[in-house]
Each structure stands twice: as structure tokens, then as C-alpha cells.
Amino acid sequence: MTDRYDAIVVxxxxxxxxxxxxxxxxxxxxxxxxxxPQVGGAAITREFTDGYSVSACAHLLYQLQPExxxxxxxxxxxxxxxxxTIALSEDGKHxxxxxxxxxxxxxxxxxxxxxxxxxxxxxxxxxxxYLNKAPPRLGTRDLKDLLTxxxxxxxxxxxxxxxxxxxxxxxxxxxxxxxDERFENPLLKGAISLDAVLGTHLGPRSPNTIMTxxxxxxxxxxxxATPKGGMGSVSEELAQAARSAGATIRTNMPVKRIIVExxxxxxxxxxxxxxxxxxxxxxNADPKRTVMDLVGAKHVETGFAQRIRHLRAKGNAAxxxxxxxxxxxxxxxxxxxxAERIVIAPDEHYxxxxxxxxxxxxxxxxxxLEITFPSFRDTSLAPTGKHVMSAVVQYAPYExxxxxxxxxxxxxxxxxxxxxAKYAPDIEQRIKASELLTPADIEREFHITGGHWHHGxxxxxxxxxxxxxxxxxxxxxxxxxxxxCGAGAHPGGGVSGAAGRNAARSILSREKVA
Amino acid sequence: xxxxxxxxxxxxxPFHSRLAAVDTVNEWHEWKGYSSADSLYCEDMEYxxxxxxxxxxxxxxxxxYRITGPDALAYLNRLVTRDMAKIRPGRVAYAVWxxxxxxxxxxxxxxxxxxxxxxxxxxxxxxxxxTASAIGFDVSITHExxxxxxxxxxxxxxxxxxxxxxxxxxxxxxxxxxxxxxxxGTELMVSRTGFTADLGYELWIDxxxxxxxxxxxxxxxxxxxxxxxxxxxxxxxxxxxxxLAAYMEFLPADETVxxxxxxxxxxxxxxxxxDFKKPxxxxxxxxxxxxxxxxxxxxxxxxxxxxxxxxxxxIFANAKANKGEIGFITSAAWSxxxxxxxxxxxxxxxxxxxxxxxxxxIYYQREMHWxxxxxxxxxxxxxxxxxxxxxxxxxxxC
Numbered sequence: 001m002t003d004r005y006d007a008i009v010v011x012x013x014x015x016x017x018x019x020x021x022x023x024x025x026x027x028x029x030x031x032x033x034x035x036x037p038q039v040g041g042a043a044i045t046r047e048f049t050d051g052y053s054v055s056a057c058a059h060l061l062y063q064l065q066p067e068x069x070x071x072x073x074x075x076x077x078x079x080x081x082x083x084x085t086i087a088l089s090e091d092g093k094h095x096x097x098x099x100x101x102x103x104x105x106x107x108x109x110x111x112x113x114x115x116x117x118x119x120x121x122x123x124x125x126x127x128x129x130y131l132n133k134a135p136p137r138l139g140t141r142d143l144k145d146l147l148t149x150x151x152x153x154x155x156x157x158x159x160x161x162x163x164x165x166x167x168x169x170x171x172x173x174x175x176x177x178x179x180d181e182r183f184e185n186p187l188l189k190g191a192i193s194l195d196a197v198l199g200t201h202l203g204p205r206s207p208n209t210i211m212t213x214x215x216x217x218x219x220x221x222x223x224x225a226t227p228k229g230g231m232g233s234v235s236e237e238l239a240q241a242a243r244s245a246g247a248t249i250r251t252n253m254p255v256k257r258i259i260v261e262x263x264x265x266x267x268x269x270x271x272x273x274x275x276x277x278x279x280x281x282x283x284n285a286d287p288k289r290t291v292m293d294l295v296g297a298k299h300v301e302t303g304f305a306q307r308i309r310h311l312r313a314k315g316n317a318a319x320x321x322x323x324x325x326x327x328x329x330x331x332x333x334x335x336x337x338x339a340e341r342i343v344i345a346p347d348e349h350y351x352x353x354x355x356x357x358x359x360x361x362x363x364x365x366x367x368x369l370e371i372t373f374p375s376f377r378d379t380s381l382a383p384t385g386k387h388v389m390s391a392v393v394q395y396a397p398y399e400x401x402x403x404x405x406x407x408x409x410x411x412x413x414x415x416x417x418x419x420x421a422k423y424a425p426d427i428e429q430r431i432k433a434s435e436l437l438t439p440a441d442i443e444r445e446f447h448i449t450g451g452h453w454h455h456g457x458x459x460x461x462x463x464x465x466x467x468x469x470x471x472x473x474x475x476x477x478x479x480x481x482x483x484x485c486g487a488g489a490h491p492g493g494g495v496s497g498a499a500g501r502n503a504a505r506s507i508l509s510r511e512k513v514a
Numbered sequence: 515x516x517x518x519x520x521x522x523x524x525x526x527x528p529f530h531s532r533l534a535a536v537d538t539v540n541e542w543h544e545w546k547g548y549s550s551a552d553s554l555y556c557e558d559m560e561y562x563x564x565x566x567x568x569x570x571x572x573x574x575x576x577x578x579y580r581i582t583g584p585d586a587l588a589y590l591n592r593l594v595t596r597d598m599a600k601i602r603p604g605r606v607a608y609a610v611w612x613x614x615x616x617x618x619x620x621x622x623x624x625x626x627x628x629x630x631x632x633x634x635x636x637x638x639x640x641x642x643x644x645t646a647s648a649i650g651f652d653v654s655i656t657h658e659x660x661x662x663x664x665x666x667x668x669x670x671x672x673x674x675x676x677x678x679x680x681x682x683x684x685x686x687x688x689x690x691x692x693x694x695x696x697x698x699g700t701e702l703m704v705s706r707t708g709f710t711a712d713l714g715y716e717l718w719i720d721x722x723x724x725x726x727x728x729x730x731x732x733x734x735x736x737x738x739x740x741x742x743x744x745x746x747x748x749x750x751x752x753x754x755x756x757x758l759a760a761y762m763e764f765l766p767a768d769e770t771v772x773x774x775x776x777x778x779x780x781x782x783x784x785x786x787x788x789d790f791k792k793p794x795x796x797x798x799x800x801x802x803x804x805x806x807x808x809x810x811x812x813x814x815x816x817x818x819x820x821x822x823x824x825x826x827x828x829i830f831a832n833a834k835a836n837k838g839e840i841g842f843i844t845s846a847a848w849s850x851x852x853x854x855x856x857x858x859x860x861x862x863x864x865x866x867x868x869x870x871x872x873x874x875x876i877y878y879q880r881e882m883h884w885x886x887x888x889x890x891x892x893x894x895x896x897x898x899x900x901x902x903x904x905x906x907x908x909x910x911x912c
Contacts, residue, residue, distance in 0.1 A: 139773070263793030297650030298585075298592060301796045303614035306646040471614065478614070478799060 005031045007280040007507070008268050010255045010294065011447070011486065013041025016284030017238035017249075018500030019485040021072050024245035026508050031276055032247060033268060035254035035447055040235030041284065042446045042453060043495050049433035051383045052323040052375075055231035057437070057446060058453065058495050059319075059372060059390045060341070063219025064234070067132055068497035072241040077228035079378035084340045085224075087191035088423045092332025095187040096340075099223075105185040112182045120214060121221055123167055126155055128218040131491040131498045134474045134506050135464045172460055175209040176348055186347030193352075194345040194368050195222075198392060199453045199493065201316040203355030204348050208459045215458060219496055224341055226374050230381060234495060254447075258283065258290070258482065260299040265481030279481050282503060286448050286455035287311055287468040287488040295482065304478050307469035312462065313488075315439030315451035316358055318396035320369075320416060322389040323382070323433040327373065328424035338376045338387075344369040344419060358395035363412045367393050367419055386432075391416075398439035398450050409436055455488030464490060475503040476510070483507060524549050527574040528663040528724030532732075536742050543745070546639065546659070548575035551744035558850075560747035564710050565851045565899075567739025568669040570731065571748055573716065574724075577622075577639050578662055581632040583653035590624065590632060593647050593796060595779055597789040601626050606690045606707050610779050610787050611643075612797030616804060617767035617776035619643060620760055621784075623707060625692055633658070637760045643768065647796070663724035667731065668714030668751075670901075671738035673909040676704070676715060679734035684715075685908035698726055709748060711755030713903045753847045753856060754899035756815050758782060763813060763844045763858055777860070780804055781811040811841070814866040815898065818855040818891040822878045823848050829859055830873040833888050840865045843874065852898045857891070868895040 007023050009016045012034035024030045038044050042057035060083075061076070068074065084098035095104040100117040102110055136148035156164055170178065175196040179189040193204035196213035203209075216222065227233050239249055253274075258281050259267045267277040283290040287308055291297065297305035327338055345351050345368045354364040371391040375382040382388045393416050400408055413436050420427045439451025448455060456468050465473050467490045475483050475490075485503035487493035525548045527533075533551055541552040550572070553560060563569040581590065590598045594609040601607040603626050610621040622636030634644075644655050667676065676684055681695050681704060692705035700723045708714035719727050732740055752759060760766055767776040778801060779788050788801055818824055823846040828839040841861030849856045857874070865872065870893045877886050903909055 261793075263798070292650070298588065299794055301614040301794070301799075302593075302643065302647040302649075303796070305649050309649060 003031070003276055005029045005276060005278040007031075007282055008033065008276055008278040009282045009284055009485070010258065010268060010290075011035070011041060011284030012039040012235075012239065012249055012251070013284045013486060014043045014235055014238055014495050014497060015486050015500030015503070016041070016282070017235060017242050018068055018072065018497040019282055019284070019504045020247045020249070021238060021242035021245050022501060022504035023507065024242055024247035025071075026504075030242070030247040031278070032242065032249040033253040033255050033270060033276070034249065034251045037251050038232065039239045039249060039251060040232050042442070042448065043231040043235045045230030045232030048321045048435040049323050052386070052388050052433065053230060053381045054321045054374065054388050054390045055226075056321075057319060057442060058231050059226070059374065059392070060224045061227050061231070061234065061495055062216070062222065062224040063494040063496035063498075065132060065219070065496050065498050065501065068501050071501070072238065074237055074241065076234045076237055078225045079228045079374065080339050081223065081225035083224045083226070083372075085191055086333070086337055086340050086342045087187040087346075088330065088342060088344050089187055089332070089346065090422055094332050095185060095191065097188070097191060102188060105183075105188050109183050109185045109188060113188065116182055119163070119166065120217060122159065122163065123170070124214045124217040124221065126159070126167070127214050129155065130464065131218055131496070132502065134502050135467070135490045137474060138465050170210045171214075172207055173210050174205050174207050175213055176204040176352065178210060179204070179348055189348040190345035190351055191343050193348045194343050194370065197351065197355070197394065198370060199317050201312070201314055201358070201397070201452075201457055202459070203352045205352050206355075211460060211463070212458055215492060216494070219494060226372060226378065228378055228380075230374065230378070231495065238497075255294060257296070258294045260295060260479065263299075263480065265295075265479060280483065280507065281481060282483040282485045282507070284486040284500070286313060286450075286452075286486060287484060288313060288449040289447065290482075290484060290488075291477070295479065300477070300479050304469070304471060307471070311468055311488075312457040312459070313450040313452045313455060314398040315442060315448075315453065316395045316397050317453065318393045318412070318439065319437040319442070320389070320391040320393050321435040322431050324387045324389055324430040325432050326385065326430055327376075327387055328427045328430050330424045338373045342371040344371070344423065355395055358397045361397055361399055361401035363397065363400060363408070363415070364395045365415050367395065367416055369393050369416070369419065371420075396438050398443070398452070400438070400440075404438045404440040409438060412436070412438070453487070454493035455486055456492075458492045463492070467492065475506040521547065527572050528721035529572045529574065529665070529728055532725060532728045533572060533742060541744070545575040545745075546577060550575055553744040553746050554742050557744070557746045560741060560743035561750050561850065563739060563741035563743055564669050564712065564747060564751045566670065567741065568667060568671045568675050568735050569710075569741055569743040569747065571666040571668070571743050573664045573666050574662070575659070576664060577636050578657075578659045578664075579634045579641070579644060580656040580658045581634060581644075581653055582630065583651070584630070585651040585653050586630050586632055589648060589651040589653045591792060592651075592794060593644070594624070595784075595788040595795055595797065595801070597792055598624065603627070603629050604692055606692055606705050608690075608787070610782075610784055612779065612801070613767045614796060614800065615767070616778045616797035616800030617770075618764050618779055618782060619767050621758055625705060627692070627703070638766055661721070663719050663721040663727075665717045665727070665731070666708055666714065667717060668708045668710045668712055670713055670903060671735070671740075672714050674911050675731065675735040675738045675740055678738070679730055688907045689905055697723060697730075702727065709755065709757060710751040711757070711897055711899050711904060712751070712901060713906075713909050750847050750849070751899075753845045753858060754849050754852060754897070756858065756897040758813075758858075759845065763860070774810070777811060777813075778804055778809065781809045781813065781860075783813045809863055811860050812863050812866040814841075814859050814861055814872075814893045815895070816843075816857045816859055816872070816874065816891040817894050817898075818857055818874055819889050820876070820887065821848055821855055822876045822887065822889070823855065824857045824874045824876045824889065824891075827857075827874045827876050829861055829891075830875065830888075831865060833873050833890075840872065849898055854898060855889075856898050866893050868893050
């Protein structure tokens, strides 16, 4: 007994849900199969110890696209929005970044920062326009591709001669050089460096880190927020939108394989042997898992399989969750500052040095951190008076030398706590429970190959026309009926819904042509 | 870690001592690391050995891969464009393989040695591509060029020579068949294959027995006009046969940089090798598109008037040259056995249908001065040379 659907979405990550919701809205019979008991993929809220809940992977909302919000009528409740970034200094003289302003630096730096932000915002806006479109294919005569490509060229040109040059100069460059030219305050440079490298296997001196910075800011001008109830609430809302549009979502249904018969996709089979038929299977899983594991390399062509295999997708960011019996003491911070985003990246060299060992398969002895206390504004996450700390910690390479054994995890955990303790000396006494998710854990728990939150390094050689790989940038894979709708597809990771929406639009517009 | 000696300089094939013994002109070139003779004593005489008696060509440098494992057939079927399920053990298939864009990487022969065990032979090396293609398949791919010595024994008397050598039962071997014999306690594989479009065989043996095989072969062939030959003579026979050669009729797709410089099997006249009934093979999607939308190029066999070989010539649609060329010659020769001025070329469609007339601009030199001639040429369908004995089983004594 099998069921036939117009489309099957493999994985109920936020992109899968957006894609399913939009297809269902267009009148399609859609089935979503999710391996985990909860919808959301890496955008979930989870109790990690008795009474303490946290956004288990993605913890900040900074990219959910207005197009997605509008089309699905989403209005996620926010616990805090427009969060400032506080770059911690050991001496308590922190630097605070908020919008275009920065406090705690020289007048020159403050003015420089304004100029820097103005330019970056301009470039980020340009980029944002293209995050919400299927990237054009190169070397085709397809009118739509040519128009999009022409539009991109025109948009770059329209920046003006000087800004266009600047854009083209910066887009492949590293953030370190740019910061070195503009600013003197180390904390400021450290904080911007951190923004440029979060979630990547890159250091501030790696080429391409201006692009990753722009990408981060393209979402919502760099404004960050935390959803009420954690990231899971956004996914729940998306799932609700999908369900009310008529999509069926089934959890605890890990897909074993995407069925290929006679050279085309014909459905999906779950681990328990159930078979679901559809001539359209949209994978929210990462490209490697989708092609190499779920489909099988033998069903695609050699060149494509090889490109997918060579996709760089090794995560380097760990996630730390602490259950605290109270807020820690950090010199120079007022109580309300705990509502903001707090970073430990004392200078740009520190960030680069943290990255160095990661190149050789070692974790950072002095890691960089992006810290939030989501319970500060959202009491539902922790018992009264207690708090939850959620932090992204870099660098923790996926392929750690010797593997992520318990000892290796403990050692890294000690480095992290030692680092935090430099700023919050009482942190250790406050900890009631903790959870550290290395990229290996993220791979296992969220089924993301390499534990990379972008499903593939976000670099120019894996971006736009060539994301995830050349010849497959328009959500449609070179296998009839197979589509990609996750972070591995254009534009990339972050709870933006862009990939899911673009994929749905691609699928629907193809249908119109056919 | 396993270490392997890397050869310095040029390799000699296991037959080198025998080739050197008959060599008088000392003209050698490099073929995939080996010394290979252009010619041994006289190109023309060597050519006539192919067409009139028996020619022996050392094809040891030919690239050979052993493909084994439970998925060997599935692997090959994804690799090449034709349906390998139809090639039973003991049979050999000419095949072509493409990249994802449906552009030819190389052509070659695949020997189904025993159930699930194959040997792929080609002019060029392809280990990287074959290995990349193995992702997801349970196969093992071994490079065995150096482990197998091989001779082509071609020509009207070739069967008689091998029969005299004592290969009993060879008369039953059909074209593109292979069989095994015992040769002095070593397995000798004989396939009825070749590069000459005539009756002919290829012999495959352990390199240690190479010289003994050569000696036995030449002893048996003494009265049948057996002669060793070099690549120049073989090249003439190859053009007469209308066979393709890499770097002549096509460039391996993985070697081209400019778009449009590679060729698809459909553009090389190999439609019959492309089996769209197979659900997936490398290049299938692109080739299906090409089939629907039409090809850009067409390989042509040309019968050209006059006797001046049309080396490197442009091809025109009409006699008024200097503009509107439609293609160019890729291989050309005066064929002594056909008494024809023949060539292979590539022209853009819709030109070049069998029976079409085209014009070839031939430049030739006489006493230093160059002359130019527009020669009329007819596109022909069949190979220039295809004697009935090539397909006859038993081939009969000659």
C-alpha cells in the first residue's frame, strides 16, 4: 500500500516547512517526512536539562525574509529584538555596537564605523535582493537566466563607479585587511571579525570573509532577535502554516532512501520500510546526504557526484548550553545588558589565532564565543530566577584529530569555561547543568553532514551560480524529480526561509512552463 | 606505506628486443611512457603486410584497466553509453564514454573476460575518471597496462598464422569474441579485434612470456608473410577503416578548455552506441537534449577527387572558397588498397549527409612552391575498407 503525493519534502527543517507550506498553498498535496520527533531541524527549542530549554542549534533570528513572512502570514513573537552586540573586555571597558553606532571607541572609530556600516548595508541590500531569487545559470540562452544575470550586472553597476569598484574589490577579500585599514579599537575589530566568521571554517584573514559578513547582514541589516519560546516556536509557526495550507507533516519518519526508478525519482522510503510515491521529491537535507546517501551516487552522473563529494562542508562551530542558577557577574555590564548579544572576541588576532589550530584538526584553546541569555527576556525557558545561556563557540573542527571522544569534549569544555571565566569569574559556580554540541553531535542529532550549519561552506566557489555545485544551482538536481530546498542550496544557512521559498517558486514556475 | 618504484625515462615494452632486432630505421616515438615504433623498415611495406599478409603490432602501451566486483556491470553501464548487459562473457564491445555534458572523453574496447570481470582498453589514461565514477559502486579498478603484453596480429593470413601456431578452435571465434588458450603453461587470451577493419586478432599474455610468444608467432608466420609494423602503417589502415582516434577526430572532453571543442558521440557518428533505454549513464541527459534539438557537428568520411591527401584542409560547401567553410579534415590519406583519396573530417550540420558533395581546399608543395587546389569530395556512408573476410566465421584459410 503506497500513497501518492504531488510532492514529498524530506526533512522538516525551516526551509522544508517553508517550501511545503508554499507548495500546499498552491494547491499541491504535500507530505513532509521528518526523522526527528520535532519539526524544525536545526531550528528547534529543546529541554536540555530539567526545566531548562534552549534553541538547540540556531539561536538568533536575523534573516527571516520579509517575503516569507508575508506569503505565509508569519508573525513570530519576539522575546527581544534589535539586540545590541557587546564585545567584552577583561577590564570591563566593553564596546557596544548597535545599528550604525558603536560606543566605547574613539571618535574616529565611531565615525569610521558609520561609514563602514553605510557601505556594507548598501552592499548587503544588493545581495539580499538576490538571496530571494533562484540564481541565474551561466552559459545558457534561457531568457529568465539572462535577465537575472543582466539585472545583477546592472545592479552592481548602478552602485556608481566608485562603489562598484569597491564592491568588486571587497567581495573576495578578507575582513581582517579591511578592518585593519579602517579601525584602531581591537574590540571593535574582534567583534566584526566574529560576525564574519561565525558558522564557517574561516578565520578573519581567510579570503571571502567580507562576503560572509555581508551575507549575515543581508538578512535584516544585521538586526538580531530571539523568538519567544526559542527558535522552535518559529518552526512550529511554519509547520502550522504548512498544515493549514493542507500539507501533511509526519515526524519520527526518517527517510532511508529517495527512490529512483528508470532514471527518475519516484518517491521516498522510510527506515521502517514504508514507501511514499511522488514524482517530486524535495530534499531539505544537505546536498551530500541527499545525493550520496539518500539517492546514491550511482543514480547521478560522475561529474555531479564528484562535485557533490568535494563540496566543502565541515562544521567548525559548537553550541554550548548552560543551565545557570543565576546570572553570572561580568564587570562593567549592567543587568539589562544580559538581554543583548555578548561576544568574546577581544581582537582580530585573537580570532585568527583561535582559528589556527582548527586548520590542523585541533580545537581552539582560546575560543571565540557569541553568547546570549535567552531566558533573560523569556522566562518560559528556565525556572524562575534561573537562567539559560546559549552560545556559539568556535573553533571546534568537525574532523578533530583523534575524534570527538568524551575526553576531547571535556577538554574543549574546560577551555570554553576558562575563557568565559576570564570575564565572568563566577560562571563555574553558577552552572547546574551543561550541554556541548560539537559539529559531530550536530551531524548526528540534526542529520547535517559535517555538522555545518550552512550545509556547505559559504564561500564564493560555493555561492550563487555554483551553490551547492555548478550545474545544480536552481534547486533542481540533475536527476528528474529531485530538488534541493535546504541551506546547501542558494542562498545558504540561517533561519531565513529563502532557500525553501526559492525552491518552491522554482518548482511551481517549472510546472507552468510544462 | 606502500612504495612503488617510479620509472625514469622511457619504458621498453616486453617485445622491445624483438622489435629492435628487425628495426632498421630507428624511428620511435613516445606512447604513454613507452617507446613505440613509427616504422621499422619501410612504412609502405608494413602497410601492405596489413592488407596482403599478416602484420604484427605491439600494442602493449595501450591503456588497460581491470574492472571487477559485484557492481562491475552496473558500473560500466553508468560509465559508457551503450548497454553492457548485452555483452556476454567472452565478448568484446567497442564503447565510448562521456562526461556529464555528453562530450566524449575517450573510446575504447571493453573485454568481458569472465562473468563479472572486465578489461577496458583505451588510448588515453583515465584512472581519475574511472575512480570518480566508482563512487557508490562495489567495484575495484586496477591499472594493468604494465601487467599485460599485447600484440595485434592483423591481415588476411592472420588466422592461418595463429592456426599454424597451434591455436586449435580459433576458427570458431567470431568478430568481437575472445577466448583463452594455453601457451607454454601460461594463459594466452586471443580476441578477434583490431584497428584495421580486416581479419585480425589481438593476443594478450603475461609479459614474461612475451618474447616466447613473439618467436612462436613469427616461426608460424614465416611462410605467410608475417611482418612487424609501426604506427604509421597502422594509421593508414585505421583511416581506411574509418575508425576514430583521440586527438584526431575528437579531443578528450577533459582535455579541452574552450567550449565547443569537444564532441558528442552523436557528432561522431556513434548514435548506434548510445542506448537511451538505459535509465542513467554519464551524458544521458545532455545527449537526450542533443538528440531532440540537433547536433552541431557531424563526422564525415570523404572520398576526394585527385590523389593529393587533404591533410589539415578546410571543407567548404561550394567551390568558391575563402568564405563559408563548414568544417575541416581531421585525418587524411591516399589509400593504396582502395585506390582512393580518403579522409575523415568534421563539418557542421546540416552539411555532410551521406551523398552530399563538399569541397576540400588542398595545399601541396612541389619543389618548395605551394599550390592550392579545390577538390570535390563525396560524403560516404560505409568504411572505405571492409572485406567480407573480416566478418566471416570461420574466416577460412588464406
